[in-house]
Amino acid sequence: MHLVNQLRFFVKHNLPNPTMTTTTEPAPSTNKRMRTDDASASSQTGPSRTPPAAPSAASPAPLTLHPRLHPIKDVLAAQPDQLRTSIISKSKEMLDLRGTISTRESRYQKFLAPQPEPTTRAEPAETTGITSTYIPNSLRSKCPLNAAEGLANDPEMLALLASANAAHEKHIILLANKAKEIAELEIRLLKRKLRHAMFGLLTTIVLAHDVMAVVRAGKLPDGAVLSEKERIAKVIFDVLQHSSPSIATALSVPNSTELATDFSTVYSFDNTAVTTKMTDADKSYLQPHTDNLQRWLPALTIDLWSHQDKGIRDKQVAAALNKALRTSATAEATDMVDLTITENTTTPAKALTDMVRHEVKKMHRRTEQTLLKELRKNFLGGGKGTTNPPSKPKKNGQKQKEKSAASSMTKPSSTTSAAPSKPNNQRRNNQRRNNKKGKKKKNNSDSAEGRNNDGKQNAPSGR
Numbered sequence: 001m002h003l004v005n006q007l008r009f010f011v012k013h014n015l016p017n018p019t020m021t022t023t024t025e026p027a028p029s030t031n032k033r034m035r036t037d038d039a040s041a042s043s044q045t046g047p048s049r050t051p052p053a054a055p056s057a058a059s060p061a062p063l064t065l066h067p068r069l070h071p072i073k074d075v076l077a078a079q080p081d082q083l084r085t086s087i088i089s090k091s092k093e094m095l096d097l098r099g100t101i102s103t104r105e106s107r108y109q110k111f112l113a114p115q116p117e118p119t120t121r122a123e124p125a126e127t128t129g130i131t132s133t134y135i136p137n138s139l140r141s142k143c144p145l146n147a148a149e150g151l152a153n154d155p156e157m158l159a160l161l162a163s164a165n166a167a168h169e170k171h172i173i174l175l176a177n178k179a180k181e182i183a184e185l186e187i188r189l190l191k192r193k194l195r196h197a198m199f200g201l202l203t204t205i206v207l208a209h210d211v212m213a214v215v216r217a218g219k220l221p222d223g224a225v226l227s228e229k230e231r232i233a234k235v236i237f238d239v240l241q242h243s244s245p246s247i248a249t250a251l252s253v254p255n256s257t258e259l260a261t262d263f264s265t266v267y268s269f270d271n272t273a274v275t276t277k278m279t280d281a282d283k284s285y286l287q288p289h290t291d292n293l294q295r296w297l298p299a300l301t302i303d304l305w306s307h308q309d310k311g312i313r314d315k316q317v318a319a320a321l322n323k324a325l326r327t328s329a330t331a332e333a334t335d336m337v338d339l340t341i342t343e344n345t346t347t348p349a350k351a352l353t354d355m356v357r358h359e360v361k362k363m364h365r366r367t368e369q370t371l372l373k374e375l376r377k378n379f380l381g382g383g384k385g386t387t388n389p390p391s392k393p394k395k396n397g398q399k400q401k402e403k404s405a406a407s408s409m410t411k412p413s414s415t416t417s418a419a420p421s422k423p424n425n426q427r428r429n430n431q432r433r434n435n436k437k438g439k440k441k442k443n444n445s446d447s448a449e450g451r452n453n454d455g456k457q458n459a460p461s462g463r
Contacts, residue, residue, distance in 0.1 A: 068095060068311065071303040075296045083208045090201040091300065095308055097194045102312065104187050110134050111180045135176050143168035191252045198251070198301060199236070199263055202293065206232045209289055223281035226274065233269040234278070235286055239293045247301050 065073055065088075072091060076084050115132045145164045147157045210231055214220060226234065241260040253259045264271060278286075 068308060069304070071307050072299050075299050078296075079205075080208070080212070083205065086204050087201065087300075090197060090204065091304060094194060094197050094201070095304070097190060097197060098305060098308060099312075101187060101190045101194065104183065104190065108180075108183045108187060111183065133173050133176050134180075135172060136179050139172050139175050139179065141172075188252075195251050195253070195259075195262060196266060199266060201300065202236045202239070202297075203232060203267075205296070206235050206289060206293060209292065213285075213289075221281040221285050223279050224285055226278055226282045226286075230269075230274050230277075231282070231286060231289075233264075233267055234271070234274050235289045235293060237263060237269060237271050238290055239297060242294070243297060244302065247297070250302055250305055 065076070069088065069091060072087070076087060079087060111134045113134070115134050143161075143165045145161065145168075146152070147154075147161060151157055152161075207228075210228065237260050240263055241256055243256045243259065245256060248254065248256050248259045251259060253262065260271075263269070
């Protein structure tokens with residue numbers, strides 16, 4: 001409904017109404033004036049200004065499309081701007097669905113191709129018609145049942161394990177057949193989703209043109225009795241019923257009649273009842289819409305999809321060509337290496353010598369980095385640019401004891417939370433403290449005696 005409202009607003013304000021007569025006098029406008037870049041120039045010539053022309057469906061904006069959407073370029077050129085975005089979006093959705101279908105079909109071919117025997121791994125003869133079942137990678141597993149250690153070689157245990165392995169293989173083959181059925185159903189569902197996406201695209205196009213025709217004319221033709229939903233469904237049904245058989249084949253439908261029947265089932269459309277109900281006015285009104293959609297349908301479906309298939313085949317050809325050339329180049333390089341080794345067995349080639357030298361240098365750098373990393377862990381700081389000296393442990397753990405003693409001297413004592421120190425540590429701390437005090441007194445006395453001696457030497461003689 002949002003698209004319908006946009007189209008109605010666009011047609012009402014931008015497209016000419018054929019029922020209105022044109023006059024030379026300008027229509028009164030209540031819009032305010034907008035200042036433009038050439039306001040000064042227009043003010044010199046006169047007060048009248050010509051507003052810019054409004055976009056119309058007759059002069060659409062230039063298109064810039066992805067290369068894979070090139071076949072629908074002419075169709076988009078005939079559509080209004082509001083409709084182009086929806087057509088491009090739904091066309092991309094259909095292309096993505098076809099890509100997914102192509103991938104699933106290529107995977108499904110593995111279930112149909114002859115598979116090598118699991119014992120000999122030799123390719124089975126295609127003429128015999130006897131092929132083994134393809135087992136997906138997700139189902140390939142060994143039997144989880146095992147015997148206890150020391151009992152696996154018992155004859156009865158070996159027979160039981162063999163029967164368990166056979167049952168496990170049968171179970172895997174059963175699951176592989178179910179996987180094949182699931183792959184078939186996925187492809188069918190994706191193709192049905194592709195048909196529904198195409199029905200949605202056609203519905204959007206017919207709805208937009210029906211809205212534009214009604215708004216331009218101001219009303220439906222006299223005598224028209226079909227509703228909007230019936231008009232849209234009738235146009236699409238007639239176009240699909242008379243479409244090309246290649247479109248039905250691309251959508252995995254036997255013929256065009258079945259394609260139209262599928263549309264009527266999805267949209268609950270009764271073609272017989274609508275045909276009986278419609279009048280001559282309805283037929284004359286719907287004929288231009290039917291002709292336009294019948295002209296656009298091949299470009300929107302088979303032409304667009306063929307262009308996509310051509311691009312996929314071109315990529316496959318390029319990949320196969322690159323693989324063949326790469327294989328031949330590899331074989332030629334291998335022959336050259338074999339010839340070089342055969343002709344010169346005493347002295348290796350320079351390329352081989354350079355390669356060995358390069359690998360040795362690489363191993364040396366890697367070993368050096370590993371050793372440096374281990375050695376940095378033994379240094380304080382551990383970084384590359386650290387200047388801290390390495391730790392030098394002393395005998396009997398004296399360094400640790402000195403650190404603990406120094407920390408106990410510098411930390412303030414607490415009578416409430418600190419635990420009492422051991423007697424030996426307390427005695428050692430007191431002795432060190434007394435030694436420091438004695439050294440300090442001795443230094444003070446030496447300094448005083450030195451000052452007295454200097455005074456005697458410097459004093460003048462009384463002689």
